[in-house]
Amino acid sequence: MQVETILLIEDSKTETLVITKMLEDAGFAVKNASNADQAMERLYKDKPDLILMDVVMPGQSGFQFTRTLARHPDFASIPIILCSSKNLQTDKVWGLRQGARDYVTKPVNASVLLAAIRRIGGL
Numbered sequence: 708m709q710v711e712t713i714l715l716i717e718d719s720k721t722e723t724l725v726i727t728k729m730l731e732d733a734g735f736a737v738k739n740a741s742n743a744d745q746a747m748e749r750l751y752k753d754k755p756d757l758i759l760m761d762v763v764m765p766g767q768s769g770f771q772f773t774r775t776l777a778r779h780p781d782f783a784s785i786p787i788i789l790c791s792s793k794n795l796q797t798d799k800v801w802g803l804r805q806g807a808r809d810y811v812t813k814p815v816n817a818s819v820l821l822a823a824i825r826r827i828g829g830l
Contacts, residue, residue: 777806
Protein backbone atom coordinates (compact mmCIF):
# COMPACT_ATOMS: atom_id res chain seq x y z
CA MET A 708 0.00 0.00 0.00
CA GLN A 709 1.42 3.34 -1.04
CA VAL A 710 1.10 6.08 1.60
CA GLU A 711 0.90 9.49 -0.04
CA THR A 712 -1.73 11.44 1.92
CA ILE A 713 -1.90 11.54 5.72
CA LEU A 714 -4.68 12.97 7.87
CA LEU A 715 -3.13 14.43 11.01
CA ILE A 716 -5.62 14.75 13.87
CA GLU A 717 -3.99 16.94 16.52
CA ASP A 718 -5.45 19.66 18.74
CA SER A 719 -2.14 21.40 19.56
CA LYS A 720 -1.27 24.03 16.96
CA THR A 721 2.43 23.72 17.78
CA GLU A 722 2.41 19.93 17.39
CA THR A 723 0.39 20.28 14.20
CA LEU A 724 2.99 22.62 12.69
CA VAL A 725 5.95 20.48 13.77
CA ILE A 726 4.49 17.15 12.62
CA THR A 727 3.07 18.58 9.39
CA LYS A 728 6.47 19.99 8.43
CA MET A 729 8.14 16.69 9.32
CA LEU A 730 5.73 14.76 7.10
CA GLU A 731 5.80 17.25 4.24
CA ASP A 732 9.62 17.26 4.29
CA ALA A 733 9.41 13.47 3.87
CA GLY A 734 7.22 13.92 0.78
CA PHE A 735 3.73 13.31 2.17
CA ALA A 736 0.65 15.44 1.53
CA VAL A 737 -0.88 16.33 4.89
CA LYS A 738 -4.46 17.24 5.75
CA ASN A 739 -5.23 18.52 9.25
CA ALA A 740 -8.08 18.27 11.75
CA SER A 741 -8.09 19.29 15.40
CA ASN A 742 -10.77 16.89 16.71
CA ALA A 743 -12.85 13.86 15.76
CA ASP A 744 -15.72 15.90 14.29
CA GLN A 745 -13.42 17.83 11.95
CA ALA A 746 -11.61 14.60 11.11
CA MET A 747 -14.85 12.88 10.09
CA GLU A 748 -15.64 15.77 7.72
CA ARG A 749 -12.13 15.51 6.27
CA LEU A 750 -12.42 11.74 5.86
CA TYR A 751 -15.54 12.10 3.74
CA LYS A 752 -13.89 14.82 1.59
CA ASP A 753 -10.34 13.51 1.24
CA LYS A 754 -9.95 9.83 1.98
CA PRO A 755 -6.32 9.65 3.19
CA ASP A 756 -3.97 6.69 2.93
CA LEU A 757 -3.14 6.86 6.65
CA ILE A 758 -4.34 8.60 9.81
CA LEU A 759 -1.93 9.95 12.43
CA MET A 760 -3.94 10.76 15.56
CA ASP A 761 -3.34 12.26 18.97
CA VAL A 762 -4.84 10.43 21.94
CA VAL A 763 -5.77 13.37 24.18
CA MET A 764 -8.21 15.56 22.24
CA PRO A 765 -11.36 17.54 23.03
CA GLY A 766 -14.55 15.54 22.56
CA GLN A 767 -13.72 11.95 21.59
CA SER A 768 -10.31 10.76 22.64
CA GLY A 769 -8.00 9.21 20.08
CA PHE A 770 -8.74 5.81 21.61
CA GLN A 771 -12.49 6.30 21.16
CA PHE A 772 -12.17 7.68 17.64
CA THR A 773 -9.83 4.86 16.62
CA ARG A 774 -12.43 2.36 17.77
CA THR A 775 -15.14 4.27 15.86
CA LEU A 776 -13.12 4.29 12.64
CA ALA A 777 -12.04 0.66 12.97
CA ARG A 778 -15.74 -0.31 12.94
CA HIS A 779 -16.83 2.15 10.24
CA PRO A 780 -17.47 0.45 6.87
CA ASP A 781 -16.07 3.41 4.87
CA PHE A 782 -12.92 3.94 6.93
CA ALA A 783 -11.95 0.65 8.58
CA SER A 784 -9.33 -0.02 5.91
CA ILE A 785 -7.40 3.20 6.61
CA PRO A 786 -4.47 2.40 8.93
CA ILE A 787 -4.13 4.51 12.09
CA ILE A 788 -1.01 5.44 13.99
CA LEU A 789 -1.67 6.89 17.43
CA CYS A 790 0.73 9.63 18.50
CA SER A 791 0.69 10.69 22.14
CA SER A 792 2.63 11.86 25.15
CA LYS A 793 0.89 8.99 27.00
CA ASN A 794 3.82 6.61 26.96
CA LEU A 795 2.90 3.79 29.32
CA GLN A 796 2.92 0.29 27.87
CA THR A 797 -0.74 -0.06 28.88
CA ASP A 798 -1.60 2.98 26.71
CA LYS A 799 0.17 1.45 23.72
CA VAL A 800 -1.51 -1.92 24.19
CA TRP A 801 -4.92 -0.26 24.63
CA GLY A 802 -4.44 1.83 21.48
CA LEU A 803 -3.56 -1.25 19.43
CA ARG A 804 -6.55 -3.11 20.85
CA GLN A 805 -8.81 -0.27 19.66
CA GLY A 806 -7.62 -0.79 16.09
CA ALA A 807 -4.46 1.31 15.69
CA ARG A 808 -1.67 -0.26 13.64
CA ASP A 809 1.12 1.48 15.55
CA TYR A 810 1.74 3.88 18.44
CA VAL A 811 4.47 6.51 18.62
CA THR A 812 5.20 8.81 21.52
CA LYS A 813 5.74 12.54 21.74
CA PRO A 814 7.93 14.39 21.36
CA VAL A 815 7.84 12.84 17.91
CA ASN A 816 11.13 11.52 16.59
CA ALA A 817 11.07 11.82 12.79
CA SER A 818 12.94 8.59 12.16
CA VAL A 819 10.62 6.61 14.47
CA LEU A 820 7.49 8.08 12.88
CA LEU A 821 8.72 7.60 9.32
CA ALA A 822 9.75 4.01 10.10
CA ALA A 823 6.22 3.31 11.39
CA ILE A 824 4.72 4.79 8.21
CA ARG A 825 7.08 2.72 6.04
CA ARG A 826 6.13 -0.48 7.92
CA ILE A 827 2.45 0.18 7.36
CA GLY A 828 3.02 1.14 3.73
CA GLY A 829 5.10 -1.95 3.15
CA LEU A 830 8.10 0.11 2.09
